[in-house]
Every structure is written in structure tokens, then in C-alpha cells.
Amino acid sequence: MTEPARPPDPILLTVVTGFLGAGKTTLLNRLLRDPALADTVVIVNEFGEIGLDHLLIETVDEDMILLGAGCLCCTVRGDLIATLEDLLRKRDNGRIKPFRRVIIETTGLADPAPILHALIYHPYLVMRYRLQGVVTVVDAVNGAATLDAHPEALRQAAVADRIVLAKRDLAADGGDALAARLSGLNPAAPIDGPDVPAADLLGGFFGLDGKSEDVRSWLGAEALHDHHHGHDHEHHHHDVNRHDATIRAFGLTSDAPVPRAAFEMFLDLLRSGHGPKLLRLKGLVALADEPDRPLVVHGVQHVIHTPVHLERWPDDDRRSRLVLIVRDLDPAFVTSLWDAFLGRPRPDAPDAAALTANPLAIPGG
Template sequence: MANIPLPVAVLTGFLGAGKTTLLNFLLKDPFLADAAVIINEFGEIGIDHLLVERSDENIVELASGCLCCTIRGDLIVTIHDLLARRQRGEVRPFNRILIETTGLADPAPVLHAVMSEPSLVAACRLEGVITVVDAVNGMATLDSHPEAVKQVAVADRIVLTKVDLLVGREGEEMLFAIIGRLRKLNPAARLLTTHRNEATAERLFTMGLFDPKTKTLDVQGWLSAEAYVTGEKRGRRHRQDDHGHRHVHDHDVSRHDEHIRSFSFTETNPVSPQGLELFMELLKSYHGSNLLRMKAIVRVSDDPSRPVVLHGVQHVFHPPVRLQAWPDADERTRFVFIVKDIERSMIEKLFRAFTDQIGGSEILTDKTLSLKR
């Protein structure tokens, strides 16, 4: 905990959702005064030039004090260049990185770069994903574009824009409908609006496992396992209701939403390192492309007092982190998933099959789980 890597957040959202407007607002917040921002140079709108103070090649210093640069080619190269300049003292120090994607982007490749590139893993850690959704056009966007559904599904924070444009009874119905849909797609993400400046930088960026200010862990908030249980119940009610009722505005949510599922499960007994590694390998092999997001804290049998934290996006997993102690009184293994076209029973049965120590999972592989100690 003494040398925590730089937190990296990803800001995404579909075309026209108000992502760049939100970014301009956030960059005026003192909370981000020591941030570095990476934007895609093919984005639909550039950073407000009124914020620009000076420019140095592709590095721009904003009036707020933030550094900003555009993606030139590979994202990994851009981050390396920014970190190297920081190390050499060529740019002012920064304490976090914010990456803005284009409106059509699948956020997964950006997350993969941060989570799997060996040279970046040592210097950076994924803080989370902020997804911007247009309250007025969001339903139609989710109906028409699977990319927009995925952006919501992988989010840690969802920002609802243009709420003030929803007026009257019809506007109220639209607001309830979009909120319900977002909750179904991603029950654990914290939902904020730009209305009355609710979506502040501090509320948005305090979403990671590690709190760099207090040097402590927030496993409960990061996992949000209880929200997945609520989401499963809501999903079952929704499916039952579909048999006999039409939903407001007749949006065809079955086009994309019905492929997305969220769930969680727990285990009291310690899990063997070998069984856990085999489970993770098979999970990636069989379901990697449809594993939108996975988080877990695991009680491992080689040292039950020091749990392991796991975090994956599709087939890419961040190197496991071994904690020095349990962060709270709940010492159970807890997994949470957001997936596409995978039933909960498939993953839970796979987990039970290869982590049941009575079943002899230790003899199925001689590999050991690589853990940060």
C-alpha cells in the first residue's frame, strides 16, 4: 500500500451523450487539478479551447492545471510517453490518468491495455469506468447499438445527462424507464446525473478498490455484491412481467439487453490455489469473450487470513493482488459477474467443480496461482 500505482479511469459514452461536455465540467474541478487526460484525437468534439493555457507538442496544459494529450497511434505508447515525461520532469506531476474514448468505442480494448501490459501494470491500475448516457435518447441508443449496451454493462459509474429536458408526465415516465433499464443492465454501478451538478469529480472518481487519499481498501463498495443480488431479483421480475405486459414506449429491450446478465455467489470454505487457477483458466477459455466484467475477493487455502483480489474484463485479468488482511469481518469468497449470454449456473458449477477440495482439485494441476505478496 506504500507505493500504490497511478489510478486510471476510462470515460466512455455513445455519440451525443454529452461526454465531452461532462469532461469540460470535470476538468474545472480542483479534485482533478493534478490529473492527466488522454483523449482520442478522432473524438467528435475537442476539449474546450477556453481551458487551454499552453501547448507542448501533443501535451496541453489546461487552465485548471490538468495535463491533456491526444492518442497518437497506440494507447500503450501514449501512456508510456506520458509516464516517461513525468519521470524526467518534462511535464508537471500528475496523480491520476483519465482516458476519454470515442463515442463508438468498445471500452474493453482500453481496459485490456491498462490491465495486461506488463510495463503498465507496475505503474498503473484500473480505477474504473464512467459511462455517460443521454436521458432523452438513451433508450433508442440502447435499442439500436450493442456498443452502448456494453458501455453501460462494464461501468462503475453511470452519468445520466439531459435530465432537465424531460418534462411533464411523459418526461417522468421516460426518466423512470431509462433508470430502470440501466439498473437492470448494471445493478452495481452508482448512478449520478449532471442535473444540479450532482456528478462531481469526487463522486465519480472514488470508485476503485484502493483509496489513494486514505491508503485504505474499500472492498465492500468496489464489489457491491448486494446490488447484484437485488439485480437478479429485479431481472426475474422483469422476465415474468414480459410475458403479460408491454413496457413504456414499446422499446424492444430484448434486442440487446436480454443478452446481459449480472449475478454473484459466495463460498465459505477456503479455495485451493491450484483449483482457483484452473477455474480462472477455464473461465477465460470457455467464456472469455462474453465475460464483460468480473470482480472477486477469494479466501485461499494456503493463507486464509490474506485474501486475493481478482479483476477481469473478458479474457484479460489484472494480476491477482494478495491483501495483508481481510478488510472487514466478512471472510467469505465473493464473486460478482456481468456477462453476455452466460447463465449463472454455468459459471457457478464450473467454480464448484474445480475448487471443491474434497473432490481432489489439487491433483488436476501442478501449477500455482501467481500472487503479489
């Protein structure tokens, strides 16, 4: 008598979340260098009109999938489910190499509750995937203010199975006060440094034991939402570059290489005049003196991290591309400022020389 076919081992699934600029991509780059993660598929979700995160992750090949349709909320939850199902079909049909693990890196603005609900309760996904855990990255420099200002950041920390506290070397107290706050918010989650081994960080399985009642209620609210709305999300189509009434994502580009001095002055004026409103800045820039070695730029609020040069462009697009996520800041003004420093002013653009002489002339500065 032929024994029934043994069901395949579940594919382990990890969600890496954390607010804008916390250090998710840096952590993911390090984890993917571990040989133990060689058979891992990465799904990157981005918020904004220009996709960049997938270029800044080092292993970009057929195992990289970019969801660029906005936040991983109910608007694109169907896309996430479809992506995970499509991965299974390709794996089962031999169209991609076998993989044992999937890592989903969410946009920094993602509320994790809809994501987790989809992964825990979808009838087909739970047969093939096993949610191993949620890793939340928190920025030790800006983390306390972010928790105060953004409910998404609180939820990201509360649902975590492990918390990675990044940039402790830049925090005044080494991040100790923030670590204590995070422990109070989620006492079941160990708090690690960014160098924690992959095997330790990705071990275990997701569960609600030890998490707050808020986490249970958030997931319950998602179940109620699905009961009323099903998977038809026509009610929720919105601008993929707008997260809410105050937060916008937009891009700046330049086909021609950018003079180094002009770019440095642009960054300095933006940081000094609008630091608290600059939730995230990231990009690749072709400087006029080194156009073949793109400059990788990262910034969070008033902190612009030391840029580094790549040895080569990660794709065939050699334009300078910056993505900005701002709160209560007019993208048209920032675009005009960018154009002014690049020597392509419009009639309504500010005067770069005047702004350099008087930074307080920046609206809202």
C-alpha cells in the same frame, strides 16, 4: 543498511465513456474545474478526420494529449499503451509536472473491452497505474434507442462503475424508465446526475464484482485475441473515418465566415431530413455577423442543442469546422448541401433554394 527505495504511489486512472453526444465533454469540463483535479492529465480520443473535442475542453495545455487515429479499438490500442508509457517517462524525467491522475475520454463509438483489457493486464502499466473506475455517460433523451441500436452503447453501460444520466430535464419522464433499464443491465453501478461531485464520481476502484457474465466474457475474448494476434495489428488497418460498413465520420469546413441564415437553414434541413441518421454533429462556426466569437454547435440525431458563442477562438485556426458522424448517409450529399448553402455549388450539388422550398426533396428525407 540502506532501505530499498519505496515504489511510487500508483497513478489513478479513470475511463470516461458513453455513446456519441451523451455529454462526456460537458461532464469532463465540469470535473476539471474542481481544484482536486488540478494535477490531472487528460487523454482525448477522437473519431474522424478533423479533431475538435480537444478544443472544446477548457484546459488545453501540455497536459492534453489527442489520439486522432480512429476508435480506441485494437487498431490504436498500441498507441494508447505507448501514450501512457510516454507519460510515465516524461514524468519520471521531469519533462512534465507531476500528476496523480489520468482521465481517458474515449470516442463515443469505442467498445470499452479492448481498452479495459489493456489497462488491466498490461504487465508494465499495472505496476504504475491503478484503474480507479469506468464512468459511463448516457443521454436520457436518446439513450434507450441507442442501447437498442448499438452494441457499443450496451457494453459501455455494462462495464461502468458509475453511470451518469445526462439531460434528464429534456426527457419526457425525466429519464426514469431508462434509469430502471440501466439498473437492470448493471445493478452494481450507481446512477448519478451530471452534477455529482468529482470526489464521489471518481472514487473507488474498478472490479468485476456485481457486473454481468457478459463483461467477463468480453474481457476474456480480448485476452484470447491478444494470444492469437499479439500486438501486431497489420491485419486491422482501416479507414480511420469509417467505424463499420454503415457509419462514417467526415468534416465540413469554410475559410470564409458563414452567413447566419444560411447556416441555420442548413442545420434545419439536415435535422429534419436525416435526423435519425445524424449520430453526432459538433463544431466551431465563424458566423459572418460575429466572426471573432465562434459558435459552438452540438447535435445528436434530431436534437440540435442551443448553440453558444465563445468569447474567442481556442486556437489560431479561424475556419468553420464541423464534424459529422452519420449512419447510412452519403457524406458527398451532405458536403454538396453545405457547399450549396455557402454559395459554392458544384455541378452535382443540390439547389439550396429548391431544397428550402421542398425539404422532402432531400434524398432519404
